[in-house]
Amino acid sequence: MILLSILSPIENIMEQALRWLHESIGLPWAWAIVALTLIVRMLLVPLTVRQIHSMQNLQRHAPEMKAIQERYKNDKLKQREELMAFYKENSINPAASCLPIVAQIPVFISLYFVLKDFEKEVFPDYPSSDLGWLNLVPDITAPANSHWSGYLLIVVYAVSQLTSTLLMSTTMDRVQRTMLIVLPLAFVFVIVNFPAGLVLYWVTSNLWTTGQGLVTRRQMPKPAQPTKRSSRTPARGQAAVKEQGAKNGDDAKPPQPAAPRKVKRKKKARR
Numbered sequence: 001m002i003l004l005s006i007l008s009p010i011e012n013i014m015e016q017a018l019r020w021l022h023e024s025i026g027l028p029w030a031w032a033i034v035a036l037t038l039i040v041r042m043l044l045v046p047l048t049v050r051q052i053h054s055m056q057n058l059q060r061h062a063p064e065m066k067a068i069q070e071r072y073k074n075d076k077l078k079q080r081e082e083l084m085a086f087y088k089e090n091s092i093n094p095a096a097s098c099l100p101i102v103a104q105i106p107v108f109i110s111l112y113f114v115l116k117d118f119e120k121e122v123f124p125d126y127p128s129s130d131l132g133w134l135n136l137v138p139d140i141t142a143p144a145n146s147h148w149s150g151y152l153l154i155v156v157y158a159v160s161q162l163t164s165t166l167l168m169s170t171t172m173d174r175v176q177r178t179m180l181i182v183l184p185l186a187f188v189f190v191i192v193n194f195p196a197g198l199v200l201y202w203v204t205s206n207l208w209t210t211g212q213g214l215v216t217r218r219q220m221p222k223p224a225q226p227t228k229r230s231s232r233t234p235a236r237g238q239a240a241v242k243e244q245g246a247k248n249g250d251d252a253k254p255p256q257p258a259a260p261r262k263v264k265r266k267k268k269a270r271r
Contacts, residue, residue: 007106007109007110007113010106010107010110011110011113011114013110014036014107014110014111014114015114015121015122017036017039018032018033018036018114018122019122021035021036022126022129028129028130028132028133029129029130029131029140029197030131030132030133030134030137030140030197030200031133033111033140033197033200033201033204034200034201034204036111036201037201037204037205037208038204038208040104040107040205041205041208044100044103044104047099047100047103048100048212050099051098051099051100054092054093054094057090057091057092058092058094061086061090061092064086065083065086068082068083068086069083100209104205108198108201108202111197111198111201112194112195112198115140115141115195115197115198116141116195118141118195118197119141123141133196133200136149136152137149137150137153137196137200139196140195140196140197140200141195141196141197142195142196143192143193143194143195143196144191144192144193144194144195144196144199145192145193146196147196149196150192150196150199151192153196153199153200153203154188154191154192154199156203157188157191157199157202157203157206158185158188160203160206160207160210161185161202161206162181162185163206163210164206164207164209164210164213165181166181167209167210167213167214
């Protein structure tokens with residue numbers, strides 16, 4: 001009940017948005033869901049940009065973080081403390097990569113309740129409207145497992161979720177990436193009972209994420225190497241010496257202090 005009361009404003013917005021897309025623009029209900037998905041994803045673009053910048057930041061510092069993990073691989077508590085300190089020093093927010101996904105959860109749940117009660121609260125106002133989609137899905141308010149086309153949507157969902165996850169999780173460690181791949185696939189056994197329109201929303205969102213990942217990989221410039229020095233990274237002088245040595249093709253060594261100059265004293269003449 002608490003969840004319903006919290007999500008009621010979002011649920012009302014989703015319902016009014018669907019009504020507006022159907023009445024004013026004349027979109028069928030299924031295409032209204034697709035349009036609503038695109039609107040939601042466009043509103044989340046600022047969070048997506050933040051996500052991309054966070055992933056680039058993680059990619060730039062990946063070698064240093066890996067070195068910390070190797071250094072304290074036998075002490076997980078110390079490893080976690082050092083990584084948290086490293087994140088703080090370099091303004092890294094590992095959770096930023098999950099912001100667009102987290103922001104979509106309330107929208108997803110609210111749209112679920114809208115479609116669940118669609119036939120009772122919305123459809124009676126539009127008795128002659130079509131609840132089908134592309135002559136494949138007969139009823140977007142019915143559970144996905146009630147028709148063979150629903151299972152087709154589930155397959156498209158699984159493939160699109162896997163593709164979007166692989167494109168947007170390249171900088172995550174192996175454990176996080178595995179969880180992001182396995183959990184959505186395990187979610188298939190739950191989503192088959194959801195309304196087909198809700199699966200259509202998630203498929204559209206995944207296809208947006210996939211296209212976004214492809215565009216990002218091609219057009220985003222490669223990030224420059226970090227200039228901020230951390231207490232866990234080599235000093236600038238040593239790094240500069242090594243870099244200069246690499247350019248000269250030899251092993252660079254720090255400059256040695258010059259030997260003290262010996263001054264010969266003149267012998268006094270004897271009287």
